[in-house]
Amino acid sequence: MKKLITILSLIASLTLLNAAYPDGNELLKKIDDNMLSKTMKAKTTMVVQTKRATRTMVSINWAQGNSKSFSEYLSPAREKGTKMLKDGDNLWIYDPNTDRIIQISGNMLKQSVMGSDLSYEDFMEESTMQESYTATVSGAKVYEKRDCWVLNLSAKKADVAYQKITMYVDKVRFIPLYEDRYAKSGKLLKTTRVQEVMQVKDRWYPKTVLYKDALKNSKGTLFNVESIEFDLSIPAYIFSKASLKK
Amino acid sequence: MFKFVLKGLFRDRSRSFFPILIVTAGVMVTVFLTSFLDGYLRSMIRQNARFATGHMKIVTNAYAEKLSQKPYDLGFINSESEFEQWKKEFPDIRWTPRIYFGALLDVPDASGNTSEQGDIFGMAIDMQDETAVKDIQIKEALLQGRLPEQPDEVLLSEDLFNKLGLSLDSTITLLGSSVYGAMAFRNFSVCGTISFGVEAIDRGGLVADIEDIRAFLDMPGGATEYFGYLPTADYDDAKAKEIKKQFNAKYNSEDEFAPVLLTLTDQNDLGILLEFYGAYLGMISFIFVIIIAIVLWNAGLMNSIRRYGEFGLRLAMGEQKKHLYWWLIMESLAIGVVGSVIGAAIGIMVLLYFHTHGIDFGVFLKDSSIMMENIIYTSVELKNVLLGILPGILSTLLGAMLAGIGIFRRKTSQLFKELET
Structure with a gap:
């Protein structure tokens, strides 16, 4: 009888524990709701640390959902005036020195952006987290003094850049604070660590993120959001090829 | 005596034709193969020095x-x-x-x-x-x-x-x-x-x-x-290593951007390739000697059977076994020399043709990253000809020595019986 009571209480506690975890896909929806907006404009700095030097690049970026974005580099001098346009699956770069618009495609998308730990592919993801991944919650953890859910993501389709992701998501703010992104083989490809968050009206957003390409022996790229606005009106011409040469 | 042996060989062609043919073919293939390998290696070193490694x-x-x-x-x-x-x-x-x-x-x-x-x-x-x-x-x-x-x-x-x-x-x-x-x-x-x-x-x-x-x-x-x-057109590993020693001692340090000198053999596995090249050539000659010796041993045995009566008669007439054995070796030497000279001559003609026209390997190198010329030219070097001739002579001697052992097994008491039949 005692044994039966022990087994029953064990099953009950496991069930309760499971019930205490939220649904992983529900969490993904909340992350998408928090991180995405209809439109967005941000001024960012990207600090790239290489063996030779540390470079800081300032850019101004516009985005419409996940499918369209436009960036213009303001500094340093060598990069000033360089523009990038993403429209769906297409990515173009404009270089003012050669006055050329060059399409980036194929293997080039896997290359680093401006020597950073980010690839063009990282910018090309069009689907929301919900559309790309299924998620399960495997536990809870305190990360950087914040209570987080531990989420394990598996890709729903083969064409996403990372087939598996482990992330710690802030339980209250729904920001992925820690991510390890893997290839299908299980090889770690990239890590992201949010170092600072900021509140913009009613949402929380990552302010400083350290990206590290696990395949490179780099110190990482620090991505910092200087200012950001959500759901503002952006003229349609911004996302046209004509705006690259303007 | 050698002249006399030669006469015997050419008058009785069944004794010499097949062995000479084998030696000729073997020497020709060896001369060509070593010259081709030499040309291949030189091409590789030349191309690497030009485009990838320098000296x-x-x-x-x-x-x-x-x-x-x-x-x-x-x-x-x-x-x-x-x-x-x-x-x-x-x-x-x-x-x-x-x-x-x-x-x-x-x-x-x-x-x-x-x-x-x-x-x-x-x-x-x-x-x-x-x-x-x-x-x-x-x-x-x-x-x-x-x-x-x-x-x-x-x-x-x-x-x-x-x-x-x-x-x-x-x-x-x-x-x-x-x-x-x-x-x-x-x-x-x-x-x-x-x-x-x-x-x-x-x-x-x-x-x-x-x-x-x-x-x-x-x-x-x-x-x-x-x-x-280097001032010499060909790569000199000893000289290059000497300069490497001097340079690195003076300029290399632990700084990641400090200069370091690498020789040709430090790069693209060329060191290992050059080191083993001599061994490859030696191996080819050795394999050639063994194969041809086995074939000629067999030919010698067949020949002995055919000349069974002749050897018996000569022994019965009082010729020493040693002398007969020595005779056979002299015959094989003559065959080896003639076969090797003919084989080397044909081999030289073939390699001269490919030295001028080359062999096009472009099709095989289509998706290759190996630094070598599409057309390989055979090299013309005396050492490659000798690498064919020497095993040609050695193998015939070895074959005759093995086949001739049977002579010592003949018993004089049986000779007259054999002659009667």
């Missing part, structure tokens, strides 16, 4: 660690004064800077948008230096147009040029990363097309002046590699 090269420590990846971002920057110093210190060596890089080649359409793209493997040399131009034999490799004369002119591989549908004076844009990781763009004009006959380079090669590429990759006064060539 020696100076790179940074960090670059040397990832040498096969040619990470130009770990090359030298503003290194003119150091380069001048090295030139003064080692005046016998001819030094020349190079930059190896990869980039995306973009061809614009009429409105400046991307029309065609292709990956290139770029090589920047000092176009003002006549010997640097000669090193990679650009003039010989030029198929269309001319060498770069103006700034921002490049030569493109004929294959890529045709694939992208370009014409001479077409404008192309190179897109890559600067040594600092920044995006790098530069417009160039195609002034000519080249084909080095090296598949690994001809697939997507681009040759430019080093000053233009320094500007493109943001590496003023820099180079990824400083190639060094």
Whole structure:
């Protein structure tokens, strides 16, 4: 009888524990709701640390959902005036020195952006987290003094850049604070660590993120959001090829 | 006596024809094979020295660690004064800077948008230096147009040029990363097309002046590699290693951008290749001796059976077994010499043909990254002929010695019985 009571209480506690975890896909929806907006404009700095030097690049970026974005580099001098346009699956770069618009495609998308730990592919993801991944919650953890859910993501389709992701998501703010992104083989490809968050009206957003390409022996790229606005009106011409040469 | 043996052999052709044929074929194949291998190895060393290794090269420590990846971002920057110093210190060596890089080649359409793209493997040399131009034999490799004369002119591989549908004076844009990781763009004009006959380079090669590429990759006064060539045309490993010792003792340190000198044999596994090459040739000769000896041993046994009566009669007439054995060896020596001379003569004729016309391996090297010429020319060297002749003679002697052992087993008491039958 005692044994039966022990087994029953064990099953009950496991069930309760499971019930205490939220649904992983529900969490993904909340992350998408928090991180995405209809439109967005941000001024960012990207600090790239290489063996030779540390470079800081300032850019101004516009985005419409996940499918369209436009960036213009303001500094340093060598990069000033360089523009990038993403429209769906297409990515173009404009270089003012050669006055050329060059399409980036194929293997080039896997290359680093401006020597950073980010690839063009990282910018090309069009689907929301919900559309790309299924998620399960495997536990809870305190990360950087914040209570987080531990989420394990598996890709729903083969064409996403990372087939598996482990992330710690802030339980209250729904920001992925820690991510390890893997290839299908299980090889770690990239890590992201949010170092600072900021509140913009009613949402929380990552302010400083350290990206590290696990395949490179780099110190990482620090991505910092200087200012950001959500759901503002952006003229349609911004996302046209004509705006690259303007 | 040798003349007498020869007479006997040629009068009774059944004794000599088959063994001579075997030795001839064996010597011919060996002479050709060793000459071909020699030519192959020389081609490999020559091409590597020209395009990839020099007789020696100076790179940074960090670059040397990832040498096969040619990470130009770990090359030298503003290194003119150091380069001048090295030139003064080692005046016998001819030094020349190079930059190896990869980039995306973009061809614009009429409105400046991307029309065609292709990956290139770029090589920047000092176009003002006549010997640097000669090193990679650009003039010989030029198929269309001319060498770069103006700034921002490049030569493109004929294959890529045709694939992208370009014409001479077409404008192309190179897109890559600067040594600092920044995006790098530069417009160039195609002034000519080249084909080095090296598949690994001809697939997507681009040759430019080093000053233009320094500007493109943001590496003023820099180079990824400083190639060094010995005054002798052929590579001298001992000399190169001596210079390496002196240079590294003076200039190398633990700093990741400190210069380090590498010899040809330190790169592309060429050291192992050269080390084992002698062994390969020895092995080929040894295998040849064994195979031919076995075949001739068998032929000798067959011959002994055929000449059973003759040997019996000669022994019965009082000829010593030793003398008979010695006779057989003399016969085999004659066969070995004649067969080897004929085999070597035919082998020389074949290798002379391929020394002039070469053997085209282009088809097999289509997707290869091996640094070797598409056409391999056999080398003409006395040592390769000797490498065929000596085993040719040795194998016939060995075959006769083994087959002749049967003579000592004959018993005189049985001879008369055999003669009666």
